[in-house]
Amino acid sequence: MVHLGPKAPQHRKGSFFDVPEVLVHELHKLESLLTVSAGTLKKITDHFITELEKGLTKQGGNIPMIPTWVLDFPTGKEKGDYLAIDLGGTNLRVVLVKLGGNHDFDTTQSKYALPEGMRTAKKEVLWDFIAECLKKFVEEEFPEGCTAPLPLGFTFSYPATQHSINNGILQRWTKGFDIEGVEGHDVVPQLQASIEKFGVPINVVALINDTTGTLVASMYTDPEAKMGLIFGTGCNGAYYDVVKDIPKLEGKLESDVSPDSPMAINCEYGAFDNEHLVLPRTKYDIQIDKESPRPGQQSFEKMISGYYLGEVLRLILLELASERQLIFKNQDLTKLNKPFILDTSFPSKIEEDPFENLSDVEELFNSVLQIQTTAPERKIIRRIAELIGERSARLSICGIAAICKKRGYKTAHAAADGSVYNKYPGFKERAAKGLRDIFDWETEEDPIIIVAAEDGSGAGAAIIAALTEKRLREGKSVGVKV
C-alpha cells in the first residue's frame, strides 16, 4: 500500500437512510430555526454597530460599553513581577507574571474550580475563597515571604462600571451567578478586606475585565491585534476607542488626558439585543432566559456561550423525548429533566465522534444520562448538536464584524480566548466562514482573522497593572476627574 503521509483525520460520512421520516421532519424544522443565513448575519451586524455607538452616548443603549481607564497601548517594554487573579464563570486562576520587557512574559499559574454552589453563596464565601487561593499560591511561590506587598491585577469577568482603574461597581451578575450584596458595590474593597483578613501581602492595583486583559496581552506580542474576545462561559469583547469619540466621558476627564487619547472599552456585548429586535431567538432561548437568575439580560450571551449551549441541546432533546415522545422511548428521563446537567463539553463531544455508528455518543448518553440510544436517534442528536454549535459560531462573529466596521479596521487580528473558541470542534472554521459571509471578501487571504489570544486574564492583567503603576509614578490620572 502506498503510504501517502499522515492520513486526514477521520470524518463521518453520515447518512440518514435509517432515520424515520417523522424525525427527519422534526430535524428540518430545527434546521430552519437554528440556521443563520448570510443576510441575517449582515442585518444583525448593522444593528450591532448602532448599539455599540449607542452604548458610548450619555443615554446609553443595550450594550454597556464600559470605559476601562486603560489609557495607554502596551509598549512591550513593561517589566516586573505581578500577580493576577482571574475570576471567570467556571474557574479561578492565580497567575504570577514575569514581564520580560521585550514583548515577552513568563507565567506560573494555578487553576481552582469554583466550588459547587459558589454562584449563589454569601459574598464573604466568594471573597474568602479567592483570598485563601491567593494565600496558598503566594506561600508556594514565595516560601521565604515577600519584602513588600505584591501588586495585583484583578481580572473580574463581570460587567463592572469603573470610575477609575482600581475600582469596579458590579452592574449585574451574569453566567448564573446570584450572590447578594455585590451588585451596585465596588468589588475591590470587598476583595481587599478578605485579603487583609487572611494576611496575604497583596495590593490590588487594577481591576480588569478579561476581554480588556486579552486585548492588551495580545497587543503586547502582536501589533496586528485590534480586539480581545472571550468565547468561554460567557461572551464579550474589548477594543480601543478614542476619548473624543466617547460622548459619555465629556466633562469627566482630568486635563492630562488628551481628546486623542486611546481608551480601552469593555463592551459587555453579551447584552446585545436585550430588546429582541434582530436576534433569531427560539422558544428554547426564551425558556433559558425566563428560568435564569436575571431574565431579560444577556440575550446574545444566552444564545452563544459556553454556559448555555449544553442547556439548549437538553431542552430540544427533552421536547423530542418527553413532549413529542419521538425519541428515547421507555427510557428513564430523570437525568435529562435536570436543568444544566449538560455543560458545553457534551455537544462538543457529540461533534467530535468520528464513527459512522456514533459509538462515542452512545457511550456518552449512557454514562451521563443513563439513556440507551438507537443509531437513528444518534444521527438526529449529532445533527442537532451541529446546528447549535454552528449557530453559536456564526452569531459570535457579529461582535467582531461590528467592532471592525465601527472602527474602520480593514484588516485585524481578533484575539480570542475561552473554552468554546479553544475546544468546540469546528468553531474556528465556522466563525471564519461567518466573517466571509458578512464581508464578501474577494481576496485570497481573509483580511480579518481570529487568532488565539495571549493569556489576557493573567499577562494582560499584569501589563495593565504595570501601565497603571507607570501612570501613577508620572502623576497622571487613572480615573474620572476628582
Ligand SMILES: Nc1ncnc2c1ncn2[C@@H]1O[C@H](COP(=O)(O)OP(=O)(O)O)[C@@H](O)[C@H]1O
Ligand atoms: N470541550 C469543550 N468544548 C466546548 N466548551 C467547553 C468544553 N469544555 C468546557 N466547555 C465550556 O467552557 C466554559 C468554560 O470556559 P473557560 O473559558 O474554560 O472558563 P471561564 O469561562 O471561567 O473563563 C464552560 O461553560 C464549559 O461548559
Ligand SMILES: O=P(O)(O)OC[C@H]1O[C@@H](O)[C@H](O)[C@@H](O)[C@@H]1O
Ligand atoms: O471568561 P468568561 O467567564 O467566559 O467571561 C466572559 C464574559 O462573560 C460575561 O458574562 C461577562 O459579563 C463579561 O465580563 C465576561 O468578559
